[in-house]
Amino acid sequence: MIDLNKHFQPKNLSDKIALLFTKFLRLLADTFFKKRYGHRAVVLETVAAVPGMVAGMLIHLKSLRKIEDDKGWIKTLLEEAENERMHLMTFVHIAKPTAIERFIIMMAQFIFIFTYGIIYLISQRTAHRIVGYFEEEAVISYTEYLNELEAGTIEDQPAPELAINYWNLPLHSTLKDVVRVIRDDEAGHRDVNHAFADIINLKKTKKTLDTINKSNKEKKENIEKILN
């Protein structure tokens, strides 16, 4: 059973920057979309499908350069990008983007590919933590969407055929069922990206400890030399 309320408490500066960046973008999205959940999903899923592809490509290139194994990260990230694209293909049946939204999609893609790519090159750990936090917000937004559907403030409708086929849903499924499975996907991406950030963090901590141990050893040897 997926924990929908999970939140990763920031532990270091990298985590805090990631959370701040996410909260800033959340504020922008909330201000622009308010309760237009269908439109919000269409526009934000076009952005959500970017990080997996960018990160996958950068790890792919690094794996080629360094001639080292990727430990399955590339496949996981590319699958995430594909899954997010399917969210988009689903929601476009629910809400058609307006002209201004199409313009925002184009601008956002242009800006986000470069921003995320640069963040990834500077700090892979922060980049995965950002996606972890993005996905926490996605889970919250889809829960709000689901609440509105359940309360009847947003009218439920039959699930698009594409969604029924992709998630193997029963034929009589509705938008509510689709939002539920998409929310589970987002929670899955959340856990994967937080786990990736944790792995990188652990490697960094180990590297720092090794450096400290090495310098302590050298200092000890120098003192012994002086004493002898």
Ligand SMILES: [Fe+2]
């Ligand atoms: Fe998504």
Ligand SMILES: [Fe+2]
């Ligand atoms: Fe996602």
